[in-house]
Amino acid sequence: MVNTPIQQAVLLATHAFARGRRTIPTALVRCGGITLLKRAMLTLARNGVRRFVIVMADTEVRRAAEADKQLAGLEVVWVHNAERPADDAYSLFRARPHLRGEFFVAPVDRVFSGDVLKALLAGPLEGATLAVAKADRPALPPADQTVELHLRDRVAALGGRADACTTGVFTADRSLFDALDRRDEGGELRPLGEAIAELATHGTVRAADIGDAWWHPVRNTLERQAAQAVLIRSLRKSVDGLIARHINRRFSLAATRLLMNTPVRPNHVTAFSLLVSVAAAVTAAWATAASPWWLAVGAVLWQLASMLDGIDGELARLKFQGSKLGEWFDTLTDDVGRFVLFIGSGIGVAAVTGQPIWMHLCTVTALLQMALAINLYRKLIKTGSGSHYALAWQGNNGAQARDSKGARFMQRVEFLARRDYYVFLWMLLAMGGLIKVGIIINTATTLCIAAHELLRPRQAREEFVSLPPG
Numbered sequence: 387m388v389n390t391p392i393q394q395a396v397l398l399a400t401h402a403f404a405r406g407r408r409t410i411p412t413a414l415v416r417c418g419g420i421t422l423l424k425r426a427m428l429t430l431a432r433n434g435v436r437r438f439v440i441v442m443a444d445t446e447v448r449r450a451a452e453a454d455k456q457l458a459g460l461e462v463v464w465v466h467n468a469e470r471p472a473d474d475a476y477s478l479f480r481a482r483p484h485l486r487g488e489f490f491v492a493p494v495d496r497v498f499s500g501d502v503l504k505a506l507l508a509g510p511l512e513g514a515t516l517a518v519a520k521a522d523r524p525a526l527p528p529a530d531q532t533v534e535l536h537l538r539d540r541v542a543a544l545g546g547r548a549d550a551c552t553t554g555v556f557t558a559d560r561s562l563f564d565a566l567d568r569r570d571e572g573g574e575l576r577p578l579g580e581a582i583a584e585l586a587t588h589g590t591v592r593a594a595d596i597g598d599a600w601w602h603p604v605r606n607t608l609e610r611q612a613a614q615a616v617l618i619r620s621l622r623k624s625v626d627g628l629i630a631r632h633i634n635r636r637f638s639l640a641a642t643r644l645l646m647n648t649p650v651r652p653n654h655v656t657a658f659s660l661l662v663s664v665a666a667a668v669t670a671a672w673a674t675a676a677s678p679w680w681l682a683v684g685a686v687l688w689q690l691a692s693m694l695d696g697i698d699g700e701l702a703r704l705k706f707q708g709s710k711l712g713e714w715f716d717t718l719t720d721d722v723g724r725f726v727l728f729i730g731s732g733i734g735v736a737a738v739t740g741q742p743i744w745m746h747l748c749t750v751t752a753l754l755q756m757a758l759a760i761n762l763y764r765k766l767i768k769t770g771s772g773s774h775y776a777l778a779w780q781g782n783n784g785a786q787a788r789d790s791k792g793a794r795f796m797q798r799v800e801f802l803a804r805r806d807y808y809v810f811l812w813m814l815l816a817m818g819g820l821i822k823v824g825i826i827i828n829t830a831t832t833l834c835i836a837a838h839e840l841l842r843p844r845q846a847r848e849e850f851v852s853l854p855p856g
Contacts, residue, residue: 395439395489395492398494401471414543415604437462437463465480474500497617501596503600514557517552517594527602527603543586555601598612601616653698658724662690674737678734684734686813728752728828749824751832765845
């Protein structure tokens, strides 16, 4: 949980979603494996919101939310609007008695990233702030409204010249209710768009450019499919290496798409990945002079385990199922799988060549890697994280340090220590009958890492943000 100036939100959950001949509450439509209401609540909660005012038209929305254990710790006020569910202005007006100060407004008929919320909070809080995407951004999703901008970040008018498109997510204060309360001749509340347009004439509506942040509406089946594609694409990681980006991640994202609507949890995938790594080690150990190809089969299985390894984190991020326990489980299984694979391969190579030195070399290397791993675990415990990404070599930590000669050297060879690279290289060498070269590279890399750890040990990464529990 992070601290933000706004810790309350109104969720508009009154709209209906047509599915064939029947309709269901949009809030209960599953997108990316969880309901839209749950996704909106957890996205906001991860960005500092502690209190939710949820306006609903169907009591089934409340029953579903109250039965969800992941939402049990959130403070929720339920407001009913069955008489005018399509009127967002009326829904907001019904929420008015439960709000004090500034608040987020988010329709649940869309998905959006936490970066959209961060963009809203990046400037001054006054009147209303609309999260917008500039009109020149490529591949914009369908927008609720275009806006005309004045002086870069001030909304001059809704509609008109399309300088930007709204995402539907915005912040507001009591002035929005004052504008809504200026009723027409029949005593009806004015539409939400008219109220915001009036505030814009007074210069109190700011446009917050979301930059590259993503969002997508989910108002029909086609938009739901497109929104799920956006969610899947968002699971890519900037730290992915070349092999992870172009091979492993393609496989894992496809698998995540298949698994997201099943009961499979991240830890299930982590455990299965470990079993595949153990199977790879056993398979490699079966190699003999008469059947050396078992070494290549074991290496292929290890590459499969490496590709499977991305699925657990993707499911955790997609369905908000990440936890410290899961983080540690993933790290430990990755390391154990590597240790047993090297030992199994050493046994196999020794049997194929009749030279026990290869088994001894792999075993000693694995033991050295275990010692290094235990040392890193001690440091990770102090950081509060279970991920190796929480640590960086001293030569790579900080802008000035990254300019040193040692840092530049480590940056050039660091890729050899990335799992996606060394597993893929191991497979290629094994398939080419050069697995002994792989063993030598593995041992040399381990010795380099051990020496660097002694001289300039890894420390907590300055820019690392630990995974929120949940």
